Amino acid sequence: MSQLKNFFATKWGIIGVGAFIGVFAALLQKWGNPGNMGICVACFNRDIAGAVGLHRAAVVQYMRPEIIGFVLGSLIAAYSFKEFRARVGSAPIVRFILGAFAMIGALVFLGCPWRAVLRLAGGDGNAILGIAGLIFGIWIGTLFLKNGYNLGRTTKTYTSVGWLLPIVMLGFLALMLVYPQIDGKPQSGILFYSVEGPGAMHAPLIVALLVGLAVGFLAQRSRFCTMGAFRDFLLFRQNHLLLGLISLVVFAFIVNLIVGQFHPGFAKQPVAHTMHLWNFGGMTLAGLAFALAGGCPGRQLFLAGEGDGDAAVFVLGMIVGAGFSHNFGMASSPNGVGPHGIAAVVIGLLTCLFIGFTMRNKSA
Amino acid sequence: MSTHVDARGLSCPQPVLMTLDEIKKVRQGEIEVFVDTDTSKENVSRAAESQGWQVKEIFEAGEGYKLILGKG
Numbered sequence: 001m002s003q004l005k006n007f008f009a010t011k012w013g014i015i016g017v018g019a020f021i022g023v024f025a026a027l028l029q030k031w032g033n034p035g036n037m038g039i040c041v042a043c044f045n046r047d048i049a050g051a052v053g054l055h056r057a058a059v060v061q062y063m064r065p066e067i068i069g070f071v072l073g074s075l076i077a078a079y080s081f082k083e084f085r086a087r088v089g090s091a092p093i094v095r096f097i098l099g100a101f102a103m104i105g106a107l108v109f110l111g112c113p114w115r116a117v118l119r120l121a122g123g124d125g126n127a128i129l130g131i132a133g134l135i136f137g138i139w140i141g142t143l144f145l146k147n148g149y150n151l152g153r154t155t156k157t158y159t160s161v162g163w164l165l166p167i168v169m170l171g172f173l174a175l176m177l178v179y180p181q182i183d184g185k186p187q188s189g190i191l192f193y194s195v196e197g198p199g200a201m202h203a204p205l206i207v208a209l210l211v212g213l214a215v216g217f218l219a220q221r222s223r224f225c226t227m228g229a230f231r232d233f234l235l236f237r238q239n240h241l242l243l244g245l246i247s248l249v250v251f252a253f254i255v256n257l258i259v260g261q262f263h264p265g266f267a268k269q270p271v272a273h274t275m276h277l278w279n280f281g282g283m284t285l286a287g288l289a290f291a292l293a294g295g296c297p298g299r300q301l302f303l304a305g306e307g308d309g310d311a312a313v314f315v316l317g318m319i320v321g322a323g324f325s326h327n328f329g330m331a332s333s334p335n336g337v338g339p340h341g342i343a344a345v346v347i348g349l350l351t352c353l354f355i356g357f358t359m360r361n362k363s364a
Numbered sequence: 365m366s367t368h369v370d371a372r373g374l375s376c377p378q379p380v381l382m383t384l385d386e387i388k389k390v391r392q393g394e395i396e397v398f399v400d401t402d403t404s405k406e407n408v409s410r411a412a413e414s415q416g417w418q419v420k421e422i423f424e425a426g427e428g429y430k431l432i433l434g435k436g
Contacts, residue, residue: 083402085427090373090375145381150374238410294375303375
C-alpha cells in the first residue's frame with residue numbers, strides 16, 4: 001500500500017496520471033462530449049448550474065456525471081489511503097467569491113485550464129491566448145504569495161462536515177436517476193436538459209461516471225493540479241506538476257490524431273471565439289482567482305472529496321458564479337464575448353487585487 | 365540547534381514557502397517542519413531535496429507529521 005502511495009507522488013506517477021486524463025478526455029469527446037471538451041471542470045459545473053435551473057441558458061444544461069465522479073473518486077481514494085481529513089475555516093467567504101469570479105473568467109474564455117490544454121491538444125489556436133492569460137494570472141498570484149498573501153489556517157472539524165459536498169454530489173446523481181433525460185424534452189421532473197448545443201452532447205452516463213471516478217481517484221493520489229503546475233514552476237522552478245500537465249496535452253493530442261479529432265486553426269473551433277484579448281483577459285482573471293484559492297477547479301473538487309470544506313465552498317462559488325455569468329450576459333458564446341463580459345473581467349480582476357493586497361500576514 | 369516551522373492547517377504552497385524561507389535563513393543544520401496533510405508532507409520533502417537538504421526522518425505527530433530536514 002505504501003509503495004503504491006509513494007508511486008503516485010513520483011515523477012512517473014504524475015506523468016502516468018496526466019496521460020490517463022489526456023487519453024480519457026479525448027475519448028470522452030469521441031464517446032459524445034462536446035468538441036475539445038472531453039473534460040472541462042468550469043463548463044461542466046456551469047452545465048450543472050443549468051440542470052438545476054440556476055441559469056436558463058437552454059444550450060448548457062446537463063447534470064455532468066464527470067464532476068460527481070471527481071468528488072466521489074477522490075473521497076474513495078482518501079478513505080482507501082487514510083487521508084480523509086475534515087477541515088474548514090480558512091476564509092470560506094473569500095473562497096466563495098474567488099470560485100464565482102474564477103468561473104466568470106473561465107466562461108469569458110470558454111473553458112477552465114483543463115479545457116484550455118484540451119483545446120490546444122485539439123488544434124484550437126485560441127487556446128494559446130487563453131493559456132498565456134492563465135499563466136499571467138497565476139504569475140500575479142505568485143507575487144501576492146511572495147508578499148505574504150495567506151488565507152489563514154484551517155481547523156479540524158466533524159467528519160460529517162467533510163461529507164457534505166460528496167453527499168450533495170450523491171444527491172445530484174440520485175436526481176439524474178430519478179429524472180432521467182427524455183429524448184427531445186427540455187425538462188424531466190425538476191431537472192433541465194439541453195436538447196441542442198453543447199449541453200445536449202454527452203457520453204453515456206455510466207461511462208462518464210466511471211471515467212470521473214477513476215480521474216478523481218488518481219488525481220487525489222497524485223495531487224494533480226493544472227494551476228499548481230504553472231505556480232510551482234514560477235515560484236520554485238519545480239516542474240513536478242507541470243510534467244503531469246504536459247503529459248495530459250501530449251496524450252490527448254496523440255489520441256485526437258488517432259481518432260481524427262485534431263483540427264488546427266483559429267476560426268470555427270468548437271465552443272470557442274476568436275477575440276484574442278478577451279480569451280487572454282478571461283483566463284488572467286481565472287488564473288489569478290485559482291492561484292489565490294490554492295488550486296485549479298479540478299483540484300478544488302478533489303480537495304473537497306478528501307474533506308476540505310473550504311474547497312467545497314469554492315466549488316459552490318463556481319456553480320453560483322455560472323448562474324450569474326449566464327443570467328447577467330457575462331458568458332461568451334462562439335460569436336464572441338457576452339454584452340457584460342468585459343465589465344465582468346474588469347470587476348473580477350479588481351476584486352482579486354483587493355483580496356490579494358489586503359489579505360496578507362506579514363509574519364506568515 | 366534546530367529551528368521549527370509550523371505549517372499545520374495551511375494549504376499549498378504555504379508549507380513549501382515557509383520551509384524554503386527557513387532553509388534560506390539557516391543555510392545548514394536541522395529544521396523541524398510540522399504539517400497536517402500527506403500532500404504537504406510530500407511537497408515539503410520534494411522542495412527540501414531540491415535545495416540539497418535531506419529528509420532525515422518523518423514522524424506521525426498528532427493529526428499530521430513532523431519532518432526532520434537536515435543539511436551539513
